[in-house]
Amino acid sequence: MPKLTIDDLKKLKEKSKKATALRDGETTVKVTVHMGTCGIAAGAREVMDALLEELSESGRDDIRVVNSGCMGMCSSEPNVTVEIVGKEPVVYQHMDQNKMRQVFRRHVLHGEVQSDFALARMP
Amino acid sequence: MSTFRTEILLCTGTGCKMTGADEVKAVLESEIKRHGLEREIRIVETGCNGFCAQGPLAVVQPEGIFYQKLRPEDIPFLVEEHFLKGRPVEKFFYKEQADAETIPVMSDIPFYSRQKLIVLKNRGVIDPERIDEYIARDGYEGAGKALLEMTPEEIVGEIKKSGLRGRGGGGFPTGLKWEFARKSEGEIKYVLCNADEGDPGAFMDRSVLEADPHAVLEGMIIAAKAVGAHQGYIYCRAEYPLALKRLDIAIRQARGYGLLGENILGSGFDFDLDVYRGAGAFVCGEETALMHSIEGKRGMPRPRPPFPAHQGLWKKPTVLNNVETYANVPQIIIKGGDWYAGIGTETSKGTKVFALTGDVYNIGLVEVPMGTTLREIIYDIGGGIPGKRKFKAVQLGGPSGGCVPESRLDTPVDYESIAKVGAIMGSGGMIVMNERTCMVDMARFFMDFIQDESCGKCTPCREGTKRMLEILEKITRGKGEPGDIEALEKLCAFVSDAALCGLGKTGPNPVLSTLRYFRDEYNAHIHEKRCPAKRCPELLKFEVNTELCRKCGICFKNCPMGAIRWQKKQPAYIDKSICIKCMSCIMSCPFDAID
Numbered sequence: 001m002p003k004l005t006i007d008d009l010k011k012l013k014e015k016s017k018k019a020t021a022l023r024d025g026e027t028t029v030k031v032t033v034h035m036g037t038c039g040i041a042a043g044a045r046e047v048m049d050a051l052l053e054e055l056s057e058s059g060r061d062d063i064r065v066v067n068s069g070c071m072g073m074c075s076s077e078p079n080v081t082v083e084i085v086g087k088e089p090v091v092y093q094h095m096d097q098n099k100m101r102q103v104f105r106r107h108v109l110h111g112e113v114q115s116d117f118a119l120a121r122m123p
Numbered sequence: 124m125s126t127f128r129t130e131i132l133l134c135t136g137t138g139c140k141m142t143g144a145d146e147v148k149a150v151l152e153s154e155i156k157r158h159g160l161e162r163e164i165r166i167v168e169t170g171c172n173g174f175c176a177q178g179p180l181a182v183v184q185p186e187g188i189f190y191q192k193l194r195p196e197d198i199p200f201l202v203e204e205h206f207l208k209g210r211p212v213e214k215f216f217y218k219e220q221a222d223a224e225t226i227p228v229m230s231d232i233p234f235y236s237r238q239k240l241i242v243l244k245n246r247g248v249i250d251p252e253r254i255d256e257y258i259a260r261d262g263y264e265g266a267g268k269a270l271l272e273m274t275p276e277e278i279v280g281e282i283k284k285s286g287l288r289g290r291g292g293g294g295f296p297t298g299l300k301w302e303f304a305r306k307s308e309g310e311i312k313y314v315l316c317n318a319d320e321g322d323p324g325a326f327m328d329r330s331v332l333e334a335d336p337h338a339v340l341e342g343m344i345i346a347a348k349a350v351g352a353h354q355g356y357i358y359c360r361a362e363y364p365l366a367l368k369r370l371d372i373a374i375r376q377a378r379g380y381g382l383l384g385e386n387i388l389g390s391g392f393d394f395d396l397d398v399y400r401g402a403g404a405f406v407c408g409e410e411t412a413l414m415h416s417i418e419g420k421r422g423m424p425r426p427r428p429p430f431p432a433h434q435g436l437w438k439k440p441t442v443l444n445n446v447e448t449y450a451n452v453p454q455i456i457i458k459g460g461d462w463y464a465g466i467g468t469e470t471s472k473g474t475k476v477f478a479l480t481g482d483v484y485n486i487g488l489v490e491v492p493m494g495t496t497l498r499e500i501i502y503d504i505g506g507g508i509p510g511k512r513k514f515k516a517v518q519l520g521g522p523s524g525g526c527v528p529e530s531r532l533d534t535p536v537d538y539e540s541i542a543k544v545g546a547i548m549g550s551g552g553m554i555v556m557n558e559r560t561c562m563v564d565m566a567r568f569f570m571d572f573i574q575d576e577s578c579g580k581c582t583p584c585r586e587g588t589k590r591m592l593e594i595l596e597k598i599t600r601g602k603g604e605p606g607d608i609e610a611l612e613k614l615c616a617f618v619s620d621a622a623l624c625g626l627g628k629t630g631p632n633p634v635l636s637t638l639r640y641f642r643d644e645y646n647a648h649i650h651e652k653r654c655p656a657k658r659c660p661e662l663l664k665f666e667v668n669t670e671l672c673r674k675c676g677i678c679f680k681n682c683p684m685g686a687i688r689w690q691k692k693q694p695a696y697i698d699k700s701i702c703i704k705c706m707s708c709i710m711s712c713p714f715d716a717i718d
Contacts, residue, residue, distance in 0.1 A: 002381050002389040002390075003381025004388060006271060006388050009267055009388065013262075016255040022185045035207060036209075040207070066186065067209030
């Protein structure tokens with residue numbers, strides 16, 4: 001028996017592709033957590049933790065999570081922006097871990113904007 | 124499997140390691156930990172990214188932000204700003220020129236955007252010490268196809284169709300070479316890889332091995348199937364410790380997956396390979412000398428025929444190709460010979476990797492389609508000549524090659540066009556020289572190298588190169604006489620005709636090509652006792668030209684002997700009784716005011 005068959009090689013490729021998708025994989029959704037000093041003070045780190053956990057569980061390799069600086073609306077932090085390719089970005093405000101999980105499962109995965117938490121559609 | 128939001132692709136090729144990539148990595152790790160980001164951010168060590176002069180380098184994904192010249196003390200700030208707060212740090216971005224705007228994203232930097240990557244497609248993208256990352260980018264798919272779906276004839280046919288030619292410098296059609304070895308009778312055959320890169324200034328093969336070792340292994344597996352070999356050797360010089368380390372890891376991992384060894388991928392085909400460490404002799408890059416060296420004998424060439432395809436290593440049929448040649452093979456098998464033949468020129472297909480170095484703004488590793496002009500490589504990718512200097516010549520092919528002057532810069536890179544202007548494609552060394560390079564001195568440098576590396580087996584090379592070196596040394600010391608040029612020409616012709624192997628046959632090339640384009644410089648040395656480029660100390664006066672001197676005092680500050688007298692608003696003066704002609708003043712003067 002060979003150690004690795006051609007089918008094993010293909011499976012291995014799919015698995016490794018997911019693990020390295022950040023480098024050149026396709027992006028369909030970008031989730032930005034705004035992590036200025038204000039955002040971090042208001043709990044953006046916990047929001048990020050929840051987001052990454054959800055992302056791991058989803059097994060999707062086409063979703064990018066990035067952090068960025070303060071948007072200028074410090075009073076509504078933590079802010080999270082969800083951009084699905086081809087659609088307008090949506091900014092969420094006063095996020096916490098539970099809201100983040102809900103936004104990820106409903107909006108990021110299924111495209112249903114959670115208007116209750118939304119600050120605005122970005123122009 | 125945990126998911127990371129950011130990957131830092133930190134270049135840990137030899138170039139970046141030299142400038143401190145390991146220290147940068149250590150601080151990165153501790154800072155990421157200090158901010159509690161270790162589950163969000165992953166550091167990936169990659170092979171040479173190519174832009175060696177700007178190292179240590181890092182590319183941050185998914186944004187593709189390119190950071191250059193990172194120092195350990197910068198890292199705490201960078202981690203806090205970018206990785207914690209999401210604000211990319213502009214001061215580590217790339218700038219095209221000192222006063223130009225910064226370019227944050229790697230793919231926008233002209234050095235990268237103008238290249239076409241086939242051989243280097245995985246450089247700076249994968250961790251070369253993890254086979255899974257190679258597999259993620261189509262790795263071993265070519266081997267799978269060749270072993271399970273193709274006959275040896277089909278593999279050879281595909282390589283022939285691609286038009287791939289030997290990237291070590293000779294340019295012999297690879298498919299033809301494989302066909303000869305395939306048709307050669309014999310139970311035992313060998314597949315060898317020449318990684319004995321010896322040209323001064325060349326680092327293409329080292330970078331490929333460091334950044335993507337599996338591509339070379341895969342190319343060799345395919346070659347083995349094509350010719351019917353079951354054992355291979357990679358001949359790599361011991362001076363490449365990182366390349367050797369990554370090769371060893373790659374071979375171990377490939378064996379672990381059964382991609383080397385018996386019954387590869389269930390195809391019933393067996394192939395394994397070992398690394399042979401060379402001691403770094405230039406002549407061992409010559410194929411017959413290389414084989415002698417693997418056999419445990421002194422690395423000396425022998426006359427051909429018999430060619431290695433019939434009688435090579437241990438007198439068995441052998442295929443020997445260069446690192447870069449093998450690294451092309453897997454993709455030719457996956458995408459087909461026609462795809463590859465669609466790139467390049469009439470006679471030279473595909474791409475070529477060059478080690479761009481010398482007096483050029485962007486030093487590094489570049490891969491371009493055949494047919495790209497030298498001017499595009501030097502000016503568009505290389506960013507031109509730094510420090511307001513003028514271009515003088517570009518040296519191609521190392522000690523076996525020649526130089527190309529300004530008037531021939533629009534020559535496209537392909538084997539025939541480069542040969543026509545008096546140089547060779549060579550293995551890919553490309554040394555750019557500005558007006559301050561003395562061409563006689565450059566010819567002397569290469570002749571010194573060849574003379575030193577001559578194995579001594581045949582008289583024309585052993586004696587001829589020695590005599591040529593003597594004449595060149597005489598000229599650069601101001602003792603040149605009428606008739607020296609003619610004597611050089613005669614010796615050049617004799618050595619290239621009569622020497623046994625390529626080393627001797629091509630050794631006179633640097634002299635011939637400088638004589639062809641810069642004969643007046645030889646004449647100035649011999650007849651006027653003058654070095655126009657101001658590089659030969661014995662021909663310089665070490666006097667300050669008071670008309671050109673701007674009284675800046677830089678020469679005064681650089682003189683290690685205290686031989687220069689200078690005061691503010693006064694021109695400098697060199698006391699020749701103290702001066703040791705070390706050239707410090709001439710090299711540092713911004714106004715060329717010292718003769």
